[in-house]
Amino acid sequence: MISKRFRIIKPEIRVLGIDDGMFTLRAKGFVPVVGVVFRGGYFLDGVMHTKVKIDGFEATRKIASMIINSPHYKQLRVIMLNGVTLAGFNIIDIKKLNAKTKLPVIAITREKPNLTKVRKALKNLPKSEHRWKAIKNAGEIFEVTTRNKNEKVYMQISGILKDDAEKIIRLTSTRSNIPEALRVAHLIASGISFV
């Protein structure tokens, strides 16, 4: 898919921030996933949810279907993820998510993803090559500076130009070093988890 070039990025651009809830290590079962619709870095416009299997394979499909079936879908301009893994190693293939939703995807982390470590951890799980391919599909890791010049964040992107993604991350990081939609998605997903 060709990367969308934003003609203009409005301060109240509708972004969806996605994060998962807590779960007990080595547990089986499902983890709640929350999607938060934000107007830029300013205010919350809606909440959606789904659940994904711990170390499962259906995260990309579940997230795409949560988004496409949401009443907010038509207003959304970009999807933001807290990294590309949910519920352990249930990996979101951001290329596939972009293709399925026709929306640009930006995966953001506070720490630089350590691919050597990830590859090693995957070895203990079934279908590790399949998971590894989804991880690699997230592509190049870029360093981005947001509010705090001394603390970088890291992004991987699909269906969006690097410059546009950086602009959107900076514009929406109004309260912390990461976009408000992701900060709030994390607070909600943690706040509703029954561990």
Next chain:
Amino acid sequence: MISKRFRIIKPEIRVLGIDDGMFTLRAKGFVPVVGVVFRGGYFLDGVMHTKVKIDGFEATRKIASMIINSPHYKQLRVIMLNGVTLAGFNIIDIKKLNAKTKLPVIAITREKPNLTKVRKALKNLPKSEHRWKAIKNAGEIFEVTTRNKNEKVYMQISGILKDDAEKIIRLTSTRSNIPEALRVAHLIASGISFV
């Protein structure tokens, strides 16, 4: 309990907004309840949750214990409710909630509560006199003007002076006619409900 008089009301006063999720009419079981910590009318600081029984009697106790056991408890200055009923007619006795938490309570509704109708509806439920007493404990209904001068909202209060409650409602209604903590609690509770 004597009403707290606020010496000063800071624009970023920590308020807790509480609302319940959706459920199917005539269903049995539990309904999720979400508490949202907001800094004034500005931004979300945390999320807590509990669940209460449809038409049950434990809402006051469950809400009080959710608040007291939260890491945000010490920072909170006021509790805001979307009316005094949760999950059908599981009634929050705001006098008791105020006594248990030592925090002022403001229950807000967009429509003026119709007590004649409520009393009639209660007749079909067990222990209707017990429920009615909790409803009556919410006390006098006051009309308040927030952002939109033509659309009033209604409040019932416990442990707070009328003037202080009005000031806090106006200060925190930054995006709509009701305090931001309640608007967002509603969006989250609805967004995470599995109906």
